[in-house]
Amino acid sequence: DAKTTQPNSMESNEEEPVHLPCNHSTISGTDYIHWYRQLPSQGPEYVIHGLTSNVNNRMASLAIAEDRKSSTLILHRATLRDAAVYYCIYDRGTGNQFYFGTGTSLTVIP
């Protein structure tokens, strides 16, 4: 399994930025880093992905460490709808399987 390590839970106040960390120390050079989030009783939703450079999209930003052994998902202004479990995954490549870790449960406080 491709292992990632994330904090079990985090809290943020509404409309403040949130930085969700992920460690992926066994990542290899061609593995992409993916972030998904899951609301209760729903399938995971794609958030963002990247390889080496920092990435931005309408949902979030992804900051990737220079050695690629860690990354941070940044929600610039947390809303109540951002409360979810966030999963960081990296693509093992050959088998193309995505193995999920425990994820970070984000609570947004109004």
Add this chain to the structure above:
Amino acid sequence: GAVVSQHPSWVICKSGTSVKIECRSLDFQATTMFWYRQFPKQSLMLMATSNEGSKATYEQGVEKDKFLINHASLTLSTLTVTSAHPEDSSFYICSAREREGLLFFGPGTRLTVL
């Protein structure tokens, strides 16, 4: 983003019966689809990789005779839970990999076995 659908969204069945769950990629073709199961307050567990036109690859500990997977076309994979028992009650989620390599997930199917 790409859309993946699942049917049914929930199903209740009696112990010993079989249940089929469909997974469709609506706006793209997927040579590879994946099936996951998720128990309450746990993460997703990969069950099997479904390849169009060939046999599925099952993860260790997943019974291939119990969870039958068919990937007959580039837009449809099915998971059949055979002789379902209460311990098979779970949230089943499929996903499909699109051409650029991103994985998109279905909304999930809640299976309850009485």
